[in-house]
Amino acid sequence: MxxxxxxxxxxxxxxxxxxxxxxxxxxxxxxxxxxxxxxxxxxxxxxxxxxxxxxxxxxxxxxxxxxxxDDRRGREPRLPIDAEQEAAFRQRIEAGPVEGDEVCTLRGKDFQRILAAEFNLLRSLPSVYGLLHRLGYSCLRPRPRHRKADPAQVEAFKQAWPERLDKIAAEHPGKRLRVYFQDESRFGQQGTNTNVWAEKGSRPTAVRQTEYEYLWVIGAVCPETGNAEGLLSPQLNTQIVNSFLELFAKTIPEGEHAVMIWDGAGFHTSSALRVPENVTLVKLPPYSPELNPIENLWHYLKSHFWSNRAYADYDALEAAAMAAWRVAVLDQDLVRSVCAAPYLDRATSK
Incomplete structure (x- = not known):
């Protein structure tokens, strides 16, 4: 041959x-x-x-x-809509339901109706779902957002971050800056449920406790290094936050300075707050938890360790909190992944 x-x-x-x-x-x-x-x-x-x-x-x-x-079997399937229709359909998807839709969220049946009424495209329900997936969309649960959140303030915080970090670095010459995110989460007998695997068509059950004992998990994480520091407390006030800051400051290496980003809770802004010399505090814009990736850590701990369970008393809650912290939060690779903050152009001093 x-x-x-x-x-x-x-x-x-x-x-x-x-x-x-x-x-x-x-x-x-x-x-x-x-x-x-x-x-x-x-x-x-x-x-x-x-x-x-x-x-x-x-x-x-x-x-x-x-x-x-090269393997040339098959061809890329063509979309049933042209480029102009695709752009308009994407806008319709991302805009969400309008008054005429009479629903709070758009589902497959709604998109089927929209394609027929607004784009003159008759498609079966499986075809509609296929189109949505091929356009890169999935049905996702949205993150809660406060109605008073100001997108302009959020964007301004992001844009001003490099300059703010440079200013902090200039105030602490010879120190390497490390950015930490701090927050508190309540963990208690007011339980939550998380997803489980079960047979299709079934409705599985799981324990959801409705008693009233709880504790506070106070934490700070560095997305760059995966380092995390935490404190458990039966209450939360400025005195407890001062104790946490004092213990946290002792973990900072001699040649480093910590930049701690946190929200504007009352015990973060109290006149009684005592800030260690090797820590600089940066307050997030109001109502913007999406800028604080430690929130993802609380979700991870609840969905992987603390849900679908009942706890007898405070001691049981404390043991569960410490066990989850040892398994998950001391895993630096996991913390780097779960608490990544891609919106920060820089996380350390130059």
Whole structure:
């Protein structure tokens, strides 16, 4: 079988040895055997394909070189809407329900109706879901947002961050800045539920406690290093926050300075607050928990460790909180992932 010498045979052998895709490996082997003088029937027997298929791959290689060995089975399915309709449909999806929809959220049936009424496209429900997925959409639970949140303040905080970090660095020459996010979460007998695996069509049950004992988990995490510091307390006030800051400050290495980002809770702004010398506090804009990635850590702990359970008393809550902290929060790789803060252009001093 005739094969053009687009590449030296040694280079083709190297490519074949490194190839992990079995299909492409077979095609490279067809070319190699052809260059070695094998006939089409012999090559077909050696690679386990028909003679015609081997000849077809040889012809593609002869015409296009290595590019001819690419797998071309099937074509990218075309969307049932053109580019202009796609842009308009995306806007409709992201705008959410309007008054005429008479629902609080758009579901598959609603999109089916919208495509028919506004785009003159009749599609089955599975086809509608397929279109949504191909456009890159999934049905996700939104993060709660306070109605008083100001997007302009949030954006201004992000834009001003590099300059603010430079200013703090200038105030502490010779120190490497480390950014920490701080927050508190209440954990108690007012339980929560999280998802479980169960048979389709069933409605599984799980314990949801409705008693009143609780404790506070106070934490600070560094998304860059994955380091985390925590404190458990039966109450929360400025005195407890001062104790946490004092203990936290002792963990900061000699050559570092901590920049602690937190919210504007009353015990964070009290005149009785005592801030250690190696800590600088930065207050988040009001009603903007999405800027504080330690919130993700509370969600992780509740969904992985603290939900679907009942706790007998305060001691049981304390034991559960410490066990979860040891398993999850002392795992620096997990903390770096769960508490990532991609909106920060910089997390340390230069």
């Amino acid at each position: 005739r094969i053009k010498d687009h590449l030296p045979i040694e280079e083709l052998r190297r490519l074949a040895r490194a190839e992990k895709d079995i299909g492409r490996f077979q095609r490279l082997r067809i070319v190699l055997l052809g260059l070695e003088g094998w006939t089409a029937p012999a090559i077909a027997t050696a690679v386990g394909l028909s003679r015609r298929i081997c000849q077809r791959w040889a012809a593609r290689y002869n015409a296009e070189g290595l590019a001819g060995l």
